[in-house]
Amino acid sequence: MLAVTVAKRRGAFDLDVAFEAPTPGIVALFGRSGCGKTTVVEILAGLLAPDPGSVRLEDVVLVDTAAGYSLPAERRRIGYVFQDARLFPHLSVRGNLRYGQKRSPAAPHTIGFDEVTELLGLAPLLARRPYTLSGGERQRVALGRALLSQPRLLLLDEPLAALDASRRAEVLPYLEALRDKLSIPMVYVSHQFDEVLRLADYVVLMEAGRIVAAGGIHEMSLRPEFAAIVGPDAVGAVLEGVISDADAARGLARLNFGTSTLLVAAADARVGARARVQLFASDLILATQPAQGLSVRNSIAGVVRGIREDQKEAQLVTVDIGGASVLARVTRDALDSLGLHLGSPVWVLVKAVSLRSHVV
Amino acid sequence: MHDFFGAAELDALRLSLAVATRSVLCSLPAAVLVAWLLTRARFHGRMLFDAFVHLPLVLPPVAVGYVLLVLFGTRGPFGHWLYEHFGVELAFSTNGAALATAVMTFPLMVRAIRLSLDNVDRGLEAAARTLGAGALDRFASITLPLMLPGVLAGAVMAFAAGLGEFGAVITFVANIPGRTRTLSLALYTAIQSPAGDALAVRLAIISFTLGFAGLLIAEWLARRVRHWLGR
Incomplete structure (x- = not known):
């Protein structure tokens, strides 16, 4: 200490x-x-x-x-x-x-x-x-x-x-x-x-x-x-987890944290290694149902735990995805049309390549 | 050398070298300490102390010699004490000439050392401190080596200047052949005597050569040390 x-x-x-x-x-x-x-x-x-x-x-x-x-x-x-x-x-x-x-x-x-x-x-x-x-x-x-x-x-x-x-x-x-x-x-x-x-x-x-x-x-x-x-551009949740699966051929790794998993673009990942990723708030997409027919690799179920004012017309939504939380930046308009409020179930969509990842 | 230079010139040269060497060796540690005090220490009367150290630069050398005579003469307070306890006699001796030279060249030395101490990066001392070096250790292992260019430059300058010190020396220890008649005193004596022209020329050549060599060596040393320090 x-x-x-x-x-x-x-x-x-x-x-x-x-x-x-x-x-x-x-x-x-x-x-x-x-x-x-x-x-x-x-x-x-x-x-x-x-x-x-x-x-x-x-x-x-x-x-x-x-x-x-x-x-x-x-x-x-x-x-x-x-x-x-x-x-x-x-x-x-x-x-x-x-x-x-x-x-x-x-x-x-x-x-x-x-x-x-x-x-x-x-x-x-x-x-x-x-x-x-x-x-x-x-x-x-x-x-x-x-x-x-x-x-x-x-x-x-x-x-x-x-x-x-x-x-x-x-x-x-x-x-x-x-x-x-x-x-x-x-x-x-x-x-x-x-x-x-x-x-x-x-x-x-x-x-x-x-x-x-x-x-x-x-x-x-x-x-x-x-x-x-x-600053607003670098806002995003940092998640730490363990690599459970590494596919060097496709350059993808699976990161486990809490009860969720995330597909990460990381060519050099080693199974069992701890890794950290930052999910930029502006890279996240919120949906009211799971993704289908999209190129997005990650579709994680969660619950809205917080909504706060961000800069200009945007809102930052905190979503609990099981043992960890992520931040998503959405417009006020999107928030209204999706009808999101505290406690709403929601799907978080993340492109695997958009993660600033680092294998520790 | 004996063909061209007679015993008088060699005596004067030998004496000048001895006086300048002793004066530099004795005053160098004190000059480093004083430079450190003036640069780093905070104490009352620092300005007064600074002015006092630089006094020989602005006082007539004869006045400095006179003050030394009063203080360090056989009956002066310090001179008497030194003779009583250590049997050291400064008046009319080679050591006395070295003392007069040291006092006159002291400000030169302090100035050169201060300049280089000012340039020592305090951050390096802080780094040494975090690595476990106490105050004296830091001074010896970091500060002193880094201020070495100034210490060497100061020493060589003081040495070269000390070879030719005149006023303070002749006033304090007189003009005794073989004991206090250094180059400049011998030169002065030769000029004063009717048949001394040739001797004066030879002494002047020696003085000129020594001074020139001193300046060259100072510059060369400074370059070497700067290179060694990587600047």
Whole structure:
């Protein structure tokens, strides 16, 4: 458990947040630029003192202003991967990696040099100097350096924000590998939802120095506060399930979640793997009877659980499809002509190819 | 060398090198500390301290030499104490010349070091902190190596300037052959004597060569270190 209750005033900016996130796993601090995410991680790292506040990780108190206690940053054992990597320019990649390792406590070494270089593909870079590395390579070295300091918590402050799309695609799989192979709790700061979608277990939505909602990623994706942050085009429920059937020849996989299944276009799916998909609200079609004679691959029965005002003439309908919910954007006119209201049975139609899917 | 340069020139050259070396070696750690205090530390009277450190740049060197004579002369408060406890005599000695040179070149050194300390990315120090490095450790492993270009530049500049320090040296430790008669003092003495023209020319050539070499070495070192730091 990572329990955070902190406030900080910096000039006109005012931060006041409290959340408790499960550990291990990845907690995403998600919000627009300037909402105070970095301030939170700086306080977690001990680089910034909260005005009043306390931070507790498992049974270790990191800071508690009420008790007048603050563990110095250099003794917190919290790895910090900065947006700009911050590799030491006078040291080689190897020197950078060893820097934190040499200063970590001798006893509980959970991750070794070879394991880290293997996991992050750093072996060919060891003798190089930071200024010869690409942006993606720098972030991988920064990750390795933080890991080798044997952290009990890893802070990732927009580690991909300074990279272009292809570099981001290069680093993301390494982050996923870390999450899956190590049991180090992580706090991941981002304003890019696709990163959060791929990585996070628990999402803290922030806006203007406040937490507007916090919880599991499925639950958060249904919230109006989430829509307010990502904008209308990216609104859509995130579903997590298990691949029960993979048809590589046709490039289709069957994703099971709750009591429902979904056909997903995913060529590389592996049976038994966990996967996440986001169903964009504007890609969903609602019908009062099952689909026939349509190209739509998914036709799922559900019940209307909520209707809320969206932008302009549209309405967002929350449909419970058995153990999970999805969001569909329909016009007010369509809503009226279908006669949908709370409790109405409804069919949700989803094209398999329209899913932003990711196999975890 | 002995064919062209006589004992007087070699003596003066040897003395100048000894004085400049001692002065740089002794003042460098203090200059790093003062540069750090002036750049990073917050304390009352920082502006006064800053002005005090830079005083030798604007004071007449003779005045600095006189103040040193009053304080570090055999009967001066510090000079007396040093002699009583350590048997060190600064007045009219080579070490005294080094002290006068150090005081005069100190502001040069501090300025060069401050410039490079200002350029050290505080974010790297924060990163070192999260990796478990305490304050002294961070300074030694991150800050100092990154400010090395400035430290080296400051040292070489101070060394080159120290070879020719005149006013403060002649006032504090006089002009004693073999003990305090450095290059510039020997040059001055040669110019003052009726038959000293040839000697003066040779001393001037030595001074010119040393100064020029110093500047070249400073530039070369700075390039090497910048390259090493990857800039």
